[in-house]
Amino acid sequence: MSWKIRIPVRSYELDTLGHLNHAVYHQYGEVARVEGFAAAGCQWGDFVTRSVAPVLLSSTINFRREVRGGEQVDVTCVVKFGAGKTFNTDSVILKLDGTVAAEITCLLGMMDLKERKLVQDPLGTLKEFGFDPTALAA
Numbered sequence: 001m002s003w004k005i006r007i008p009v010r011s012y013e014l015d016t017l018g019h020l021n022h023a024v025y026h027q028y029g030e031v032a033r034v035e036g037f038a039a040a041g042c043q044w045g046d047f048v049t050r051s052v053a054p055v056l057l058s059s060t061i062n063f064r065r066e067v068r069g070g071e072q073v074d075v076t077c078v079v080k081f082g083a084g085k086t087f088n089t090d091s092v093i094l095k096l097d098g099t100v101a102a103e104i105t106c107l108l109g110m111m112d113l114k115e116r117k118l119v120q121d122p123l124g125t126l127k128e129f130g131f132d133p134t135a136l137a138a
């Protein structure tokens with residue numbers, strides 16, 4: 001099972017129809033990534049002090065069911081590494097009854113902030129920060 005965090009839907013996050021605003025789904029995915037990386041042993045703030053940081057290269061969302069104010073949702077975070085400079089984080093926003101509200105797929109890389117280039121081995125770099133990939137595995 002993937003890692004997850006519960007988030008309450010607040011009234012100011014709604015659109016004029018009373019649904020969770022589309023941009024907030026992405027914010028919930030970001031909350032899951034940041035908190036998930038912390039649960040896996042990395043603190044987001046530590047990256048910048050060492051001049052390397054995760055950078056978002058693309059984000060795709062598929063909306064499945066509406067979310068309304070007053071609800072709570074669980075947001076998962078699964079990280080998948082391959083052989084290249086990039087890796088994926090996948091999130092699912094779930095209503096408390098288990099209904100999938102949205103699926104988010106993000107492509108990320110680890111950027112050397114001085115060189116402004118992606119590092120060759122993002123998993124190795126994350127492990128230097130204490131990252132345990134098993135904590136965010138599917």
